[in-house]
Amino acid sequence: MSVPPKTEYSLSSMVGGCKLGIPSWQRRLYEQYFGFSLSVCLRYTASREEALEMVNDGFVRVFRGMAHFQEPEDQEHLSKVFMSWLKKIMIHTSINHYQSAKRKAERVDAGPAELQAEASGNMTDHMAYLDLVKLIQQLSPAYRATFSLFAIEGFSHEEIAQTLGISVGTSKSNLMKARKNLREMLEQLNE
């Protein structure tokens, strides 16, 4: 099935088609906003593969929740409102994934570490990429989420604490350590 160029379809049409659950409209919306969603998820995950998984999980939420999406009366603001809603879903999907993984890690004792093979790849591999988003991905999940929410999304520490289920003090501490790590990475890149 060939899909017409995405510019032929307005966001309003795509939203309307998705509200009716029509797969062809869902496909157009998915393909049009895939890149934007990926750019958001990359900041909250450790790898592109993980980010792709979050994008797909996020789109499942988008399509299931589309019926509840409130379109603004002024259609000119539709794109801004929709992208804000989509971004929020992608961030929450990624953070939920991070929190779920954290709970699982706390619950499941991995056993003797020396028995298990080392994780594939290391920091020096990632340092080859001159992409700041890639630097963020090298932060620990807690630091990465805190830094992205504060520095890029513009959340306050109170909002971050509420979103991540941590204290305001922990949020401030995480942000400070994330900045410190990023500086160190940048210095290494500049050397």
Added chain:
Amino acid sequence: MDDEALDKLFRDAASRFQPPDAPEGAWDDFYKTKMLPAGESASQRRPLILRRSWQLAAACLLLAIAGMLWMLQRQPLPGLAGSPSAAGIVSGIIKDVPLPSGTTQLPAVLSPDDAGNVLRSLNAITTGSEPLLPGKEYTPLVHNGRAFSDIPKKAGAEQEHHPADTLQRKPYFSLRDKPAGERQALPGNYNPFLAETSPARPANNRWQVGLIAGSNLGMVRGDVSKKPGLNAGLLVQRKLGQSRFSVESGVVYESMTYDVNNADFNPNGNPVSSRVSNIEGSCTMIDVPVNVRYDVVASKKNKAFVSTGVSPTVIVKQSYIYDLDRGDGPVPINRDVSGKGKSVYAVANLSIGYEQKWEHVSVQIAPYVKIPMGEIGYGNLSLGGVGTQISIKKDL
């Protein structure tokens, strides 16, 4: 670089980030794996009941139960239903009728047809009517050359109409068609009613309980360990009717030692480190075997049998000894990993055996093989075993 400059650097970089187009086939993959119900279920952890090993175990169990039911239907217990039971019922009634003292020889045993006739005659006796088959010739039951009707009444017997009188007056037993001369002489204390109607095997020894002990060798993907382990437990066996089938169950505590190749060992679902070698595992398990047994050879004193079934198994303790090379040569490490990994799985049991019986006690020996129906433990191992169990059983 101060904090604000650092944040701005990343904020600007994020805003400048050029979102890539969706790669070819991304939508198809997404739709297949996330939107379709089948794909959705495949991406989630499957419920226990849907896993193949448990489906196989459930199928074996259902087959065993179906086999038991089928055998019970084909071979009903004596005295419950059908024509043979008539003899059983008659036995219960007739054996209370006093036979004359000095009875030493009776000509024949009752056939099921005869028993049916007896029932009909008894019915006629109790209702006072004539025999139900008036046209049929009955040969009187003979004792010491006299028909039962000629035997004197017991002292004090009532003279009025009484079932016992009718019993004496009416010829109600038809005997086998064999001429008297061809009939085999029977022992002096032979009771034809009891001989005909008693089952060949007493009904009260269908249950057996016993103790099991044995030795085993762990087996991982066909590699059999050299170090033996032990097993011990309790066994309950129930014979199914008069068939050669029986059902065995019990609780067995089992210890096992096994060697593991690095390729077969996936600690916590991950491949094993290349710095690790010579992995040897040991575990203790509790399994609850549910087996169906068939006696291929069944005599009064000994039996040879085959048995199959499944054992839900819980691993209660596990540990590993291995060599770890940190760069300065291999060092032996001993780790207790109890509670890590999947602790429940199922194994299929296959065994053959021999049983020798003395009175109410029997001893059996049964070599067996256990085939894993899934992976278990910290290393996600396909852990089976071979071994021999010796059981001492007692009839209940």
